[in-house]
Amino acid sequence: MSRRVKLSASFGIVWFAWVLSPAQENPDGSGVQVPPPAVVQEKLREWVKVKKLISEETSKWEEERQTLVALNELRKREVAQMEELTQASGNRLQEAEAQRRDLLSEEEALRQRRATLEEQIENAEEALRRAIPVFPPPLREKVEASIARVEMAGAEMPLQDRFRELLIVARAAVEFQQSITVSPDLREFQGEQVEVDVLYLGLSQAWFVDRRGDYAGSGSPSEQGWQWTEDRRMAGPIRKAINIHRKHAAPELVSLPFAKRADAPTTKTSVE
Known part of the structure; x- marks a missing residue:
């Protein structure tokens, strides 16, 4: 367009010079011809x-x-912005890819830890199921609901719930093992139901006696549950130990025989 303007301007100057130029003679010498x-x-x-x-x-x-x-200029700025956005997008894409790899690695580690934890919980559940038969009635009654859930636990139950039930039962068992417990119970003697008091020394030994002292004996846990042996001669010492535990008598040493086992000699214990 600039060239066209220059040509037009040149044409105008030439044309204007022709109009204003002095009159010229005709070639035949007939005189000067002046434009009107x-x-x-x-x-x-x-x-x-x-x-x-x-x-x-x-x-x-x-x-x-x-x-x-x-x-x-606007296009240049837009191109620069697009280049910046492209670079930023590339950086974010690389960061996202790195995060994805980290998350996948973490997920795999969590999956392995979960598998290990699940195996440990299954082993603990199996061990607890084998131990449940030796749980005496007062302990079973205390954690009866949790024991039922442990016995029926399966893969459909969340791991955290299974672990919680295991912890409840295990904690109760430890507390019982570290304490002396007296609990009432009904025993059958000669076809008659008799109420007795049972003195548990943790989960390792127990003695029982009725209120009149007619029936007495000791027991110990086994794989089939508690095994009991009657021995009326133990009635007096057992009742004395129970009274001491209930604070109905002053503390003193009481000799109580353990149930007959090859590795279980008679011992003396102070019951308070």
């Missing part, structure tokens, strides 16, 4: 019109040029 005033005025008007058109086109071109320059 009307023709001159018309040419001037045309020249002014052309000049105005050139000025307008020049002005429009300048405006368009400035617009193109602004658009070009």
Whole structure:
């Protein structure tokens, strides 16, 4: 467009010079031929019109040029922003991929730990199921609900619930093992139901006696449960130990025989 404006301006200058140039003689020497005033005025008007058109086109071109320059700068900024976004997206993609790998690795580690924990819980449940038969009635009554859940535990039960029930039963068993417990019970002697008091020394030994002292004996745990042996001669010492435990008598040493086992000699214990 700039070249067109320059050509138009040059044409106007040449044309204007021709109009205003001195009159020339005709080639045949017949004299000078002068353009009529009307023709001159018309040419001037045309020249002014052309000049105005050139000025307008020049002005429009300048405006368009400035617009193109602004658009070009805008495009440059947009390209720079797109490059920055592309770079940032690439960085975020790399970070996301690294995080994904870390999460997958962590997930695998958690899966392995869960498998190990599940195996340990299953082993503990199996060991506890084998020990449940030796739990005396007062201990079983204390954790009866948890024992039932342990006995029926399976893969459908969440691990945290299975572990909680194991912990409840194990804690109760430890507390019982470390204490002396007296609990009432009903025993059958000669076809008759007799109420007795049972003195448990943890989970290792127990003695029983009825209130009149007619029936007495001792017991110890086995794989089939508690095994009891009657021995009426133990009635007095057992009742004395129970009274001491209930604080119905002053503390003193009481000799109580353990149930007959090859590795269980008679011992003396102080019951308070």
